Amino acid sequence: MGSAPHVVVIGAGLSGLAAAARLRARGFAVTVVESAATPGGLVRTETIDGHNFDTGATILTMPELIVAPLTELGVPRGEVLDRLALAPVDPGYVMNYADGTTLALPHRADRIPEAVAEAFGPGPARGTAELLQWLRRVYDAEFDVFIDRNYGGLGDLTGADTRRAATELVKLGTLGGLTGAVARFVSDERVQRAFTFQALYAGVPPHRARAIYAIIADMDIGRGVWAPAGGMGRVGRVMAEALTDAGVRIVYGVHAQRVVHSGGRVSGVVVDGETLPADAVIATAERDRIADLVGRRPRRRLRYSPSAVVVHGLLPVEVTETWSAGHHTLDFGAAWSRTFAEITGRRGAPMTDGSFLLTRPAVSDRDTFTAAAADGRRLESVSVLAPTPNLDNAPLNWDAIADPYVTETLATLAGRGYRGLDSLQVLRVDHPTTWLRAGLPAGTPFSAAHTVAQTGPLRTRNTWPGLDNLFVAGSATVPGVGIPPVLISGGLAADRVTDRLADAFSPAPAGSVR
Incomplete structure (x- = not known):
């Protein structure tokens, strides 16, 4: 048996961290390279003008999928849960309807x-x-x-x-x-x-x-829905800290530039001019970004999910407390089928009678998501998500229309009972062009759609054609989009690596690394 093979994981989002955890637990040497300064990818908590916001995914379900790879590393389950500091979100959703009725769905x-x-x-x-x-x-x-x-x-x-x-x-x-x-x-x-x-x-x-x-x-x-103390960014931090303790090297603020390969095999990853040797590589980027790293453009054109305009801002607590709203509030317009036609159609358009997601994490974690204003009032972090078509279906100039669209959206919601929302102190707006500049195809953070031709075994595979030791994890591949699927995808990619390198190396028993 030779020395432990070295696996390079491109991306410290949840899929990359899950893959790294499972591989390290099996005895592989693992390096994770991440362009951002922090782990978590699109699951993150950011400080904007001194106030905390969950600026990526906000809904956490099935936390056992986070616990499992860390227990494989040898961290006891109870300790993982203590580190995550999860609280049940109850109600999981407050749903407000156009006819004035409300359904608050309990956690249980x-x-x-x-x-x-x-x-x-x-x-x-x-x-x-x-x-x-x-x-x-x-x-x-x-x-x-x-x-x-x-x-x-x-x-x-x-x-x-x-x-x-x-x-x-x-x-x-x-x-x-x-x-x-x-x-x-x-x-x-x-x-x-x-x-x-x-x-x-x-x-x-x-x-x-x-x-x-x-x-x-x-x-x-x-x-049920859960909330980690301190915001969604805690998930990536907890996973990354457990990996570092187990001997995984995580390098932040560096950019993968090229996957080195010849003869159908990958041999390394060029990162900011330095080549990291690799016996296998797991890439967690979108498919076309991986194709750029490999130098082989895929022939198949993908259809992408709708995008969103997301507004992050502040309101006094005495305003938000008057709303019929929870941590996660879905406000439904009267339209339904038409709304989905507008945001998913091949010729998309902004919603004419929209449905929206309001997020108030202070409902679950007041200390993290409220702060004192100069006049002594408590200000609460509030985010509003409005689904929109992606840029493939509606190539709108969001740099020009985002501000008036936000003004209209906040006024609409204020008229539906969220008194004062139209006076939100807006600190940041993310929109399809923002996502496109961040490298997300079609300007959507929700990756490839699960059409019939892009779901299950027909979705982009987690193996790469022509390169037998390059594997894929993340929302672009199987099983799909969302926190549970991307965590699963990391484990599936780790299994691919384990199977491929089994002849060169006998993996250690799971849980033997601590």
Whole structure:
């Protein structure tokens, strides 16, 4: 047996950190290179003009997917949880509808039917209880076989486990439309929205999405939302600190410039002019960025998810406390199908009767997300997300229209009951052109859409054509977009590396490194 092979991971987002943790736990030498000054990628907390904001992903579900790779490193589960300092977000969502009704979804799934009954009556509550059971069955049939799994070829798609899982999913009716599947349990459109809006994460309108995407609602509503103390950026910091303690080298503020390869194999990564030798490489960037590093432009054109305008600003606490709002608030316009057509269509347009996400992390963590103003009042950090079409579907001049669009959006929400929101002290606006300048294709932080041709085994593979030791992790590859999928993708990429280098090196037992 030779010395431990060296793996270079490009990117210290959650997928790269998860991959590095699993590889280091198996005895590999690992170096992570990251262009930013901090870990976490698009899961981050930033200080803007002295105030804290979660400026990337704001919704954390399935924290066990963070715990698992760190326990493989030998960190006890209880210690990982202590480091993450998670609090349940309760209610997980406050949903405000155009007809003036409100549904506050409890953190615990067994309490959700009671909340539905209080908002909409006993009929929808009974249907919701049955729906939650169905969602869990979809998860159980789908997760291990179709999500947390590497595919090696046609045989994997026709094996006994796959056939059993596929048979169960057919029995559950998941090959039809998502909205129709949910409507079998609840006829109230307001409740349907609560369990289908998650299709936006996949970049597909709910009425066109397959019911297999119902698994997202189970991950989200069915399993509860969590908040780490100090903001979402804590997740990346905790993971990176555990990696460093375990001997992983993480280098910040450096840029990968080229993946060195010849004869179908990668031999290193050029980082700010220096070549880091590598027996394998995991790249966590978007597909076209990886293609630039390799020097081989892919032929297949991808369709991307919608983008968003995100406003970060401040309001006095005495203003925000008057709202019907929680940590995460979904405010639905009267339109629904039309809204999704506008933001996902090939000729997209800004929403004419929008639905929005308001985020107030101070509801869960007041000390981090409020600060004293000069006049002694407490100011709260507030973020508003407005979905928009991406730049492929609507090449708008956001540098010119972002400010008036933000003004209109805040005024709309102020008129819907969020009194004073139109006086938000705006500190930063991110929009499709902002995301494009950050290197995100089509100006969207939500990566490739989960269309039929870009989901499951048809999504961009986590192996790279023609280079047998270059692997891919992150939202651009399998299993997809969102914190749970990207964490899973890191583990899948680590498994690819382990399998590929097994002949040259016998990995250490999991959990042997500390």
